[in-house]
Amino acid sequence: MYGIPKDIDLSLIERGYLSQIRLGIGDIQFIIGDTCIAVQSQVSILKGGDEIGKWEPGSWADKAFYELLNEMVSEAIIPDDKTLVITFMSGHSLLLIDSSDQFESFQIYLGKNPADWVIV
Numbered sequence: 853m854y855g856i857p858k859d860i861d862l863s864l865i866e867r868g869y870l871s872q873i874r875l876g877i878g879d880i881q882f883i884i885g886d887t888c889i890a891v892q893s894q895v896s897i898l899k900g901g902d903e904i905g906k907w908e909p910g911s912w913a914d915k916a917f918y919e920l921l922n923e924m925v926s927e928a929i930i931p932d933d934k935t936l937v938i939t940f941m942s943g944h945s946l947l948l949i950d951s952s953d954q955f956e957s958f959q960i961y962l963g964k965n966p967a968d969w970v971i972v
Contacts, residue, residue: 855933855950862928864962865938870920878909882946884925884938886963889948893957896947904944920944936960 868885875881881890897905897916905916923940930936934950936958950957959971 856930856936858930858933860930860960861962862930865925865928868925870923870925870940873913873917873921875907875913880907880913882938888961889938889958890961891948891958892955893949893951898945898947899943916944920946 865884865887868887870882870884872883873880874883879890879892880895881888891907892909895907896903897914897920899916905914907913907917919942920940923942923944926939926941928936928938936946936948938946938948940946948958956971
């Protein structure tokens with residue numbers, strides 16, 4: 853809905869481990885260190901450029917998501933204002949897309965300071 857700010861500092865999650873995946877009826881949350889990324893739109897897992905798993909609101913996450921648990925983040929990039937790609941040392945990538953012009957697609961809670969939170 854709002855797009856991802858180009859100046860967001862994602863270095864806080866780089867070299868962090870994905871310690872938890874929380875699943876709700878309308879969202880999926882990824883906990884990396886002190887950061888929580890809560891997603892209400894489709895999330896894909898890529899490996900070698902191929903989609904190997906996805907989650908959509910109202911469904912269970914594919915088993916490929918379990919492969920990400922305890923994996924270290926190697927980089928987080930914003931290729932455009934609608935896309936966030938989080939790549940892990942294993943070669944897996946999480947692809948998050950701001951897919952709605954009307955509703956929030958995801959939130960990035962960087963640490964505990966509300967001033968560092970981003971609504972996309």
